[in-house]
Amino acid sequence: MDRNAILDFQDHLLQWFWANRRTMPWREVPSPYRIWISEVMLQQTRVETVIPYFQRFLAKYPTVADLAQSDEEELLKQWEGLGYYSRARNLRHAAQEILERFQGEVPQTFEELRTLKGIGEYTAGAVASMAFGQRVPAVDGNVYRVMARVTGCREDIAQGKTQKLLKAETLNVLPDHHVGDFNQALMELGATVCIPKGVPKCGQCPVKDHCEAFRETLQEEIPVKGKAKERRQEERTVLILEQAGRYAVRRREEPGILHGLYELPNVSGYYSKEEIQAMLAEKGMTALAMTALPEQKIVFSHLEWHLEGYQVKLKEEGGGYRFASLQEIRESFSVASAFQGYLTLLENEENALKAEGGETCR
DNA sequence: AAGCCGGGGAA
DNA sequence: TTCCCAGGCTT
Numbered sequence: 001m002d003r004n005a006i007l008d009f010q011d012h013l014l015q016w017f018w019a020n021r022r023t024m025p026w027r028e029v030p031s032p033y034r035i036w037i038s039e040v041m042l043q044q045t046r047v048e049t050v051i052p053y054f055q056r057f058l059a060k061y062p063t064v065a066d067l068a069q070s071d072e073e074e075l076l077k078q079w080e081g082l083g084y085y086s087r088a089r090n091l092r093h094a095a096q097e098i099l100e101r102f103q104g105e106v107p108q109t110f111e112e113l114r115t116l117k118g119i120g121e122y123t124a125g126a127v128a129s130m131a132f133g134q135r136v137p138a139v140d141g142n143v144y145r146v147m148a149r150v151t152g153c154r155e156d157i158a159q160g161k162t163q164k165l166l167k168a169e170t171l172n173v174l175p176d177h178h179v180g181d182f183n184q185a186l187m188e189l190g191a192t193v194c195i196p197k198g199v200p201k202c203g204q205c206p207v208k209d210h211c212e213a214f215r216e217t218l219q220e221e222i223p224v225k226g227k228a229k230e231r232r233q234e235e236r237t238v239l240i241l242e243q244a245g246r247y248a249v250r251r252r253e254e255p256g257i258l259h260g261l262y263e264l265p266n267v268s269g270y271y272s273k274e275e276i277q278a279m280l281a282e283k284g285m286t287a288l289a290m291t292a293l294p295e296q297k298i299v300f301s302h303l304e305w306h307l308e309g310y311q312v313k314l315k316e317e318g319g320g321y322r323f324a325s326l327q328e329i330r331e332s333f334s335v336a337s338a339f340q341g342y343l344t345l346l347e348n349e350e351n352a353l354k355a356e357g358g359e360t361c362r
Numbered sequence: 363a364a365g366c367c368g369g370g371g372a373a
Numbered sequence: 374t375t376c377c378c379a380g381g382c383t384t
Contacts, residue, residue, distance in 0.1 A: 042379045049370070049378090083368025086382080120381045140379040160363065187379050196377060197373065228376080229365090257367065300368060301377095337369065 001173065001210060009210045010175045010182065016206035017185035020192070022047070025054055032106035032131040033064055039126045040087050040118055047191070053082055064104050067095035076260055076334040085260060090118030108132040130180035137170040138183040139163075142190025148223035149194060152212030157223040231304045238266040238309035238342060239276065240293065241285070241321065247346065248321035249329060252336070257300065262333040264342060265321060270308050286315035293345065298338040309342060326350060 001009060021027070024047060026038035037057060041050045057078055061067040070092055079088040094116040098104060106127070107113050113124040125138035137143075144157050147166045155162040175182050193201045200219050202208050213219045241248035249262045267279070277287050293309035317323045326346055329335060335343065 039379065044367095044378055044380055045369080046371070046378055081369070083370085084380085086367065087380090090381085118381070122380060126379065138379075141377070142379065184379085191379080225376095300366095302366060 005210055006173050009173055009207050012206040012209075013185045013189065014175075014178055014181060017181060017188055021184070021188060022192075025051060025058075030131070032108075032127065034058065035131045036106055036119075036123075036127050037091070039123045040091055041082065043087060043123070044084060045082065049082070053079070064095050064098050064106065067092060068099050070095075072260075073334070077332070080261075080334040081337055085258065087118055089260070093117045094119065106131065108134070110134055110136045126183065129183050133179060135174060135176060135179050137167060137174055138187070139167050139170050140187060141196075142187040142194075143170060143183075145196060145223050146186055146190045146194045149200070149213035149219055150207065150211050152216060152218065153222065154224060156226050158226055229302075231299070231302055233304050233306065234268070235270050235306045235308075236266050236268055237271050237276070238264050238293070238307050238339070240264060240309065240311040240342060240346065241314050241319070241323075242311065243314040243317050243323060246317070246323040246325055247329065248317075248319065248323055249333060249335070250321050257303070258336045258338070260334075261336045262329070263336055264339045265319070266307070273310065276310055276312070280312065280314075280319070283319045285318045287312045288315055289313040293342065296341050305338060307338075 024038070026034045038050065038054055041054055041057075060078060061070055072089065072092060075088050075092055076085060079085055082088075097116055098106060102112070107116070108128070109132070110124045110128040113119050113127050114121070119127070122138055122140050125136045126140075128134040128136050129138055139147075144163060144166050147153070147169050148157050148162075151166070151169050153162065153166065155165070157163065157166065170186070189205070189207075190196075193204050195201065202211070202214050202219055205211065205214070208214045211219070213222045239248070248265050250265060252259045252261050252263055254260070271279070273290050273292075277290065280287050289312070291311050293311055296305075296307040296309075298305040298307065324333070326343070329343065
């Protein structure tokens with residue numbers, strides 16, 4: 001694009017954004033802290049998913065200092081279900097760093113922001129431009145797609161060199177004023193018009209006159225993406241160990257997936273009742289009764305768990321596990337969603353039992 | 363550059 | 374089912 005085209009592109013995109021921007025809590029009442037938190041929550045996570053978490057989070061941790069002083073387990077409980085739990089740990093760590101190194105104020109430049117845990121190139125650009133007006137790009141998945149179409153890029157956008165090129169193109173069209181709004185406009189366009197799935201709504205696009213893909217009718221061919229790698233498959237057996245209405249849980253250890261979160265006991269591989277009984281006996285536990293549970297499949301981005309399970313009535317607590325009532329588990333422990341299916345099963349069972357109790361009393 | 367790290371909505 | 378989401382960190 002030449003100079004005049006760029007100015008026209010900027011103008012049309014900004015005008016479109018100001019007329020069509022969606023309402024978001026961190027947009028209506030912005031502050032550097034709120035923008036930072038929202039941007040971290042929005043990493044690989046949809047806006048609609050984030051909003052309720054954001055509201056709860058800000059109510060509980062209204063300032064950098066509150067976050068810095070937070071209890072990690074409580075923080076993870078707040079984060080439960082949002083995924084990518086390192087984000088929460090990094091947020092807390094960064095808050096402590098902001099107190100120590102930046103006098104409690106969110107740093108105002110891309111370079112300083114970039115030194116904080118959990119803030120990479122995208123998030124540093126987003127906070128620097130939106131909160132402080134620094135002229136830096138904020139290139140997320142939306143912007144890669146939009147810019148690939150605008151420039152007619154036929155290369156695989158998953159490749160590093162393609163991304164480098166598209167970041168340079170983005171910087172090239174970045175205005176001197178309203179950078180924050182411009183960056184948000186590119187993302188908003190990608191989320192609502194220049195969409196990733198289905199047919200992009202080019203009829204509604206404010207910059208289609210400057211779009212190479214539209215000019216060549218390649219908007220459904222671009223961006224180019226290589227197909228994803230297959231997920232690793234894992235077979236595991238989950239155990240619901242119950243004793244007097246209390247159930248065994250344990251905290252997942254570092255390193256590895258879901259570390260720091262709670263889970264039901266589980267082991268690698270599939271086993272028969274007898275084998276499970278022997279394993280329990282080895283850890284000094286006696287099974288009084290055992291029933292098989294339905295199979296479940298849990299899909300992560302790079303991994304699949306195929307779960308079998310047994311519900312075991314124990315003679316007494318043991319095995320080094322923590323035992324807690326369902327209510328306590330729900331209220332106090334951050335449990336990975338992979339195990340929520342089995343917890344719900346237990347809940348239904350308890351409710352059915354209560355209902356049955358009601359029947360017999362009648 | 364590639365692998366790891368979650369969970370959910372939508373087609 | 375698959376794709377992808379206002380990505381970052383580690384190896």
